[in-house]
Amino acid sequence: MHPSVEHLWQRYRAIDPAAPADTPPAFHFCDNREDADICADLVVAGKKRATASSLAELEASGDPVPQPGEYAIVTDWAGQARAVMRTTHVKIKRLGDIDEDFAVKEGEGDLTLTWWREAHDAYFTRVLADTPYTVDDDLQIACEEFEVVLTG
Secondary structure, three states: OOOOHHHHHHHHHHHHHOOOOOOOEEEEEOHHHHHHHHHHHHOOOOOOOOEEEEHHHHHHHHEEEEEOEEEEEEEEOOOOOOEEEEEEEEEEEHHOOHHHHHHHHHHOOOHHHHHHHHHHHHHHHHOOOOOOOOOOOOEEEEEEEEEEEEEE
């Protein structure tokens, strides 16, 4: 773990002493440097306030479904802490039921549902390539909304 992760969490705990003592999980968005760094920048800029993970992807990686109230540290691809986020809402939806409103909250690309679907179909296809899961409209998605409580 990059030292900036612990440092950013301790800065947040100085603002909110009621926050958990243990440093929350740190992660980067996406499966490549360019997109991960773009998404971290969008979070810091206040444009990205949601993310989508397939339940299949979470299961394959052993990660739990995010829950409201949980904290996480958003990093860039290199692991440098960029922001502390707190999950506010999680709704499980079929991939085919994702709407324009959620695409806008994700804050990526041109903010259209068309762009969102193309980018996420490609992403889910890549990360689920070596699994028994199929990327189709029935793929279950954890639609997570979050607030940024501190930026680095």
